[in-house]
Amino acid sequence: MANSKDLPLAVTMGDPAGCGPQITLRAWKTLSAEPGVSPFYVTADPAIFGEAAAAIDHPADAARLFADKLPVLPLKTVLPDFSTGTPDSALAPGIVESIDRAMADTFAGLSGGVVTNPISKAVLYSAGFRHPGHTEYLAELCEAHTGRPSPPVMMLVGGGLRVALATIHVPLMRVLDHLTSTSLESVIRITAQAMQRDFGIGTPRIGLTGLNPHAGESGTIGLEERDIINPVADRLRAESIDVSNARPADTIFAETLNGRFDAVIAMTHDQGLIPVKTLDIWGGVNTTLGLPVIRTSPDHGTAYDAAADNAARPDSLIAAIRLASKMAAQRARHDG
């Protein structure tokens, strides 16, 4: 499967009633004038971008047009009328087709990676979508394509931090059903490999948060550090993976900003996302590690309110496209 730096990136439409069309157009205006970044095309209905868009028949046409027009590969699904800022489950089939097409192009070696625009989980759920989010859906598409499981790891990059998650879209009450020695070991291995292959860090230093306050305070405020996290870290250190024991989650991000770790693995979604979004709400990027394709995304959601005001900021999508472009180049170097 190609993941070449020379291929265009496939950007999905996301929810067309959300911020996706505005931020895509604004990102294209910035990036079409920026040397060194991969060109991209959008899998979408060209009409949602007005005169700035040019419909293309094939991803290979994107690079030639990119400086002058936003290249758009049209969907088969006809979008119903919609109102910007108003969620509508009737848009779900087009949203899903856009994701499927971007992934199919990447599997076929026509695109160098996928950058997803935000979707509303609630809108897709109400139309029968049975995956928690893009992350899990993309992993399923990868498994269907390769025949091998691709356990996905969500990583947020921003504010000087790289933060992977040991559990993703899981209700807090169910975290312990998902945080097992096996799952944590897999997340650490995938993060360590991705740091080398996609971020060019030869010997990554990985910090683990504790699950409990004070990382369990020697077992007096919780036992998961003693029983799950630290034994996994011990085992992996014996294999020369540079991973810490569980450290208090309230300080590990400051330690990381001071240079102690290259990446942190947080045990829960909010534990990891709060520091990144607080430090870098506009520039943070969500990337999925562990897949055979490169995937990035803005760290924010559909921002229906900002979209309705025509005020959606493209910064995070721009950062997501730049990161995908860099990862594609790094992966090509790594894989030789």
Ligand SMILES: NC(=O)C1=CN([C@@H]2O[C@H](COP(=O)(O)OP(=O)(O)OC[C@H]3O[C@@H](n4cnc5c(N)ncnc54)[C@H](O)[C@@H]3O)[C@@H](O)[C@H]2O)C=CC1
């Ligand atoms: N990668 C994805 O597809 C993601 C999707 N979501 C989905 O987005 C939906 C809305 O979630 P919320 O929690 O409201 O988060 P949100 O990120 O859409 O909005 C939170 C606040 O930030 C503002 N905001 C976000 N992005 C902005 C931008 N680019 N420009 C200007 N203002 C911006 C919004 O206007 C809002 O006030 C949910 O259904 C959720 O499932 C949330 C996060 C990521």
Ligand SMILES: NCC(=O)COP(=O)(O)O
């Ligand atoms: N909070 C991050 C988020 O919900 C993104 O999910 P996904 O759609 O990238 O799986």
